[in-house]
Amino acid sequence: MDSARINDIPRDRYLEHRDQLIAAFEAVRKQTTNLTAGLSAEDMQIQSMPDASPGKWHLAHTSWFFEAFILCCHQPEFKRYKPSYANLFNSYYNAMGEPFPRAMRGMISRPGLDEVLRYRDHITAQMVKLLGQCAAADFQQIAPLLVLGVNHEQQHQELILTDIKHAMFQNPTYPAVFVDQSSIEEEIELCWHFVAGGEVSIGYDGEGFCFDNELPCHRVLIEDFQIASRPVSNSEWLEFMLDGGYEQPALWLSDGWDWCNRKQIRAPLYWVEKTAGWQQFNLTGLKPLAMHAPVTHISYYEADAFTRWSGHRLPTEHEWETASRRLAKDTDDTGSQRWEWTASPYAPYPGYHPSAGMVSEYNGKFMINQIVMRGASEATTTGHSRPSYRNFFYPQAQWQFSTMRLVNDG
């Protein structure tokens, strides 16, 4: 079983899928190291901004997660690999001790990449041993944390790519770290799908895994609306730019306009203007802009300005989720290649409670100042996302694989 199917297993039947869970765990661990196989020790060391983390840190942190939340609690004779890692590789769990300051992660040269890979192997082996040998009652306690840990590691798989892309972009030689990928070559016509309003169900209502922020499933009233069949494209974004989109304050939120001027933003992140025209930096190097691909690496502020310029608007997360469920039955074309900004500030659902126990800091404490993104991106691990999945970033964040999709009132 690959890690992609782990979330389909009903939460109350983990015990009978013990072997599958173990296999999924091993798969996700291997997937992560495969992902970074082409990167050097130096690539894995650098931290290009406080929001990003070194690749090496991601490798270590995802191991610490299993060590701290499972091995330390459920394997009686377990001895921490290195006591200092509890500080160095704790991200933000205040209940687990003082985390090392985030902005300083790039300053930690030791342990080096080799040692971190040894740490990973050790934790993987210990986990497999524990998962295989523990009593059924223990396994039932461990399994929900295991599934959370696998999903957590999948999230970091995407972050590794997001962060290494940003790191490589600092280098004026624009290094290519991966070989070429295919891209969208042909223009895709835009059409509008009608979605009828009314009382809809929002949030996760399945039997498998979901994050606490997708709960509780609840009823919400929405109006009729129409949603675009594909995201805004690079060529449409160029039109916006050529029409002075970045120079007209009337198109922007007040905070967005300030941000735009303070940071001197004049195009999406990774766009580089050359004599021959705009190019876009990717993990495969600097390439001519793929005109028909979705615009990517835009902030919420930019997405919002584009809606005003185009005369449309962004979907709320309720609308997005409803469209995603309804349209998936008819058609595939909401299938996401990029995370899509919604118009919804990230807030708890009515009746929300954080997960119990030590992992309670996972989602709830970030429910302020951020905007919900929905969908999934080309960098998201297959099977990781779902219609009720809520990703969230600050409105100025550009370094995620973000895009936008337009909506009209019904």
Add this chain to the structure above:
Amino acid sequence: MDSARINDIPRDRYLEHRDQLIAAFEAVRKQTTNLTAGLSAEDMQIQSMPDASPGKWHLAHTSWFFEAFILCCHQPEFKRYKPSYANLFNSYYNAMGEPFPRAMRGMISRPGLDEVLRYRDHITAQMVKLLGQCAAADFQQIAPLLVLGVNHEQQHQELILTDIKHAMFQNPTYPAVFVDQSSIEEEIELCWHFVAGGEVSIGYDGEGFCFDNELPCHRVLIEDFQIASRPVSNSEWLEFMLDGGYEQPALWLSDGWDWCNRKQIRAPLYWVEKTAGWQQFNLTGLKPLAMHAPVTHISYYEADAFTRWSGHRLPTEHEWETASRRLAKDTDDTGSQRWEWTASPYAPYPGYHPSAGMVSEYNGKFMINQIVMRGASEATTTGHSRPSYRNFFYPQAQWQFSTMRLVNDG
């Protein structure tokens, strides 16, 4: 007619209330200058932080509003009082020319207070003349802007007090600028009011004036809840502090905890610890903390931390508005003395459109990164607020007359 009743006049019957509207305009103008009568030229000059403005600026800006949006457009022979004021006293209307940088308002010593008062008198007189003499058709065009301008000036009446309080607090001698006011001396028992959920109506549905952000009136689903009969008191806040409320990261949103540590926040704004205990700075000087008064000058971050400590939560703005309408029929005890933080990020209502014309920048462009406050404060002009009124500030803002009220699930 005093300015307090202006919002009761039906929007389609302004013409037949022409005299009342003129009287309300004159009343609000006088009210503003009365408010600052006890302040010196120097008091009116200082700007204690970029978020605040000098008192003198408020006096001038509220005059510029009538000059720019009414006199310049509707009085043919009108000549601007001074061309430079179009820059100096424009707050943020990019469509009206480049506004002078907000953070620099305290650097403008000229025009002085005397000259600004002459400017006010001139604009008031010109407005009264125009309103009295213009044709009925013109008046019908002008009246909605006039009512908006009066409400705008009422908002600045509160801001004058908010900002001068912050300015005076910078002075280590804690000057008293007003004479003493009565305070709450007795403990008020807390009880819980039950509010039944269901489909409720949210937003303004009357015939008089409202801001564009209160529209459109729309239906929302809410659950049953219980709301406290009064805000959290200073004595309850002291308990929170003594119990380590400001020292436990588990009580705080992640951004709130960062803010708290970066700014070294250990108590609400204006609380000063003396050997004899906590005191609170007011416009009447430094006074012992009024234990049974509502806690005031707290940020959203602090309010949120208090809910976690107390085991309750904040109301959403939908809950607050519903409670306000329902309970006002039975009892007065939701009557506000302070603005109350809700749990709702400030976002447009479904189908929202900004006001047409030059005043379109009034509300919509601030719908990001802010939190809705509801109610009114001791500094709010009587009659200015209503159940659908939406005030909004950044979650770190402490200098408003803010408080919080607790809610439980049904």
Add this chain to the structure above:
Amino acid sequence: MDSARINDIPRDRYLEHRDQLIAAFEAVRKQTTNLTAGLSAEDMQIQSMPDASPGKWHLAHTSWFFEAFILCCHQPEFKRYKPSYANLFNSYYNAMGEPFPRAMRGMISRPGLDEVLRYRDHITAQMVKLLGQCAAADFQQIAPLLVLGVNHEQQHQELILTDIKHAMFQNPTYPAVFVDQSSIEEEIELCWHFVAGGEVSIGYDGEGFCFDNELPCHRVLIEDFQIASRPVSNSEWLEFMLDGGYEQPALWLSDGWDWCNRKQIRAPLYWVEKTAGWQQFNLTGLKPLAMHAPVTHISYYEADAFTRWSGHRLPTEHEWETASRRLAKDTDDTGSQRWEWTASPYAPYPGYHPSAGMVSEYNGKFMINQIVMRGASEATTTGHSRPSYRNFFYPQAQWQFSTMRLVNDG
């Protein structure tokens, strides 16, 4: 006797010049208030940057100086005017209590200007009474502090003008606070004066007053040099600008180039480019650039860049002082209209010791990171300066009445 002659009185004969000293004290006090007579309460309130102080603060601080160092110590029954002033108007004397933070001086609206003027009158009257009535032995103790206090107040007379100029410049209407003054209309030919090197005497060697940083008088070896007969003019500075002076890193010190780019410096302070050409802001308003006047309001970094561009250099303070003494005997043309940057970092003379007692913090603790200026400016009180006088500012300071004079090796 006016305050200009006070420094000629021999230090050991103050007692026999008691009446003259009292008259000089009264004169300097009156001079200061006369200087600010045309400024409004608001003008006197604003602080345009941390380096500058409000006019009102200067009025109060110079009074506090006499109160703290003379009245409090030498008039037994003396009661402080207001205890809070010991904090508010102490500039940087840590030995006299905690000074109020410099950058916050503009936040103090109370006491207002009226009250500060009453404070001044009170201190002046108390001083005059003490000086007239005290015993001879007391007078001999007081007199050196009195003379220091008069010189201190003269320094603040210049700073009032420097700081108010900077404050007025923040106002986009460029207010004129004084009536017009004559200016230099005709080109002044530049000639070079030869000064022979050798062992020279540096520092104050007279019998009157000097600051501690002018002592001890000591011997220094210098080489032959030639010094320009006048400072660099505005027209010469324009040539430097037109030749790309602000765009060539090779002309600049490394720190200077960083400063220039960080602050986007492209001309001296107070130069404003209009369609019709460069204009210069003065206390009399915005005026066309006076081409033959000395370039003014340049930083040391700019002065240094100009020397490299012109192929000359700045004089050391030893050279400047020597030239000043030698040439004054032949000719007047080193007579200063602006403070002249030298090439010398501000450092103690060999054997330097700060003044004894409470005023020991006056000069010595600033002997780092600053550059010596020599001469005097149009804003300096007549008689205040002398050839051994050492003024000093940070190399990036532009807001002083600074200029530069060129030198060649012998």
Add this chain to the structure above:
Amino acid sequence: MDSARINDIPRDRYLEHRDQLIAAFEAVRKQTTNLTAGLSAEDMQIQSMPDASPGKWHLAHTSWFFEAFILCCHQPEFKRYKPSYANLFNSYYNAMGEPFPRAMRGMISRPGLDEVLRYRDHITAQMVKLLGQCAAADFQQIAPLLVLGVNHEQQHQELILTDIKHAMFQNPTYPAVFVDQSSIEEEIELCWHFVAGGEVSIGYDGEGFCFDNELPCHRVLIEDFQIASRPVSNSEWLEFMLDGGYEQPALWLSDGWDWCNRKQIRAPLYWVEKTAGWQQFNLTGLKPLAMHAPVTHISYYEADAFTRWSGHRLPTEHEWETASRRLAKDTDDTGSQRWEWTASPYAPYPGYHPSAGMVSEYNGKFMINQIVMRGASEATTTGHSRPSYRNFFYPQAQWQFSTMRLVNDG
């Protein structure tokens, strides 16, 4: 011949020492890579502050120096190793193209360490070839740049150690990158050496290599003084700390006191307080404080405060140089183990001119805001320094191997 003796070769006799110069060049290149042999790719990648550079960058930059200033100009068929290196590894030579921003050096993961070592080998080989084959006339042109390049590389050898020490200190595990070194175990008695004043000669007057800032040799007048036989020790510094040295503003320069409070400085850099007492971080790890070793890693501000506390003063650079020459004849005990702060701001000597040609940016453009250090440190390459050698750093710099030595007036 090792690189240590290269500076003894008379400048006009380089041609006849061709083989020795080539050998010295090869020796210094090998020395640099030996120095970093124990460091990992990650250690060599990190940049802990803008003032410091990654170890890898030092390896590349010192190669670029020979490539840009010698190979590109003097080997006709020479092709740059990689064009991008001209930007990436240029430190601050504006005449050689735009240098990559200093603060971003740690962001460059590619080229990796392996590739940089290949670059080094290539440049070394090309240089050896050129030096061995070029015509005599060419060699005479190249030789001064070669000697400068060797000295330049020796400077970077020390900086590699300085910067890697700072980088390792960011790691809360305090990694040891080198094996143990011996330390000073016994208290060394302090005695005072008398140095007679008079006219002395300052600057380099030998026949070998020196930097341009040591010239011209010139005459200066100094007074009699006494200089301590050894630097201040750690145990003496502890006394200063225990006596409240870091808490008394009267001991500090005004800028120093601000720095101390802003940065919360309470001890020299690399001092770590543990329950068992103070420890000091070294490249060999965290060790108990060596009480009798010279205090190290102090800023000029701290050194200055110590002089006021102890009642002594720092030597001027003239005094230091004179003492160094005079006492070396009698005794060895001024032999430096640490760079010693002097009281002298870094300024050009009378008649100073920067080196001609492309290397003119080497020293002169830094002659502002810095303080001269004299001597050499345990990290300085043997033979690199001399009595006239002028090192210089900002007064707040702590990360150099700095110490201080006391002086008394004669």
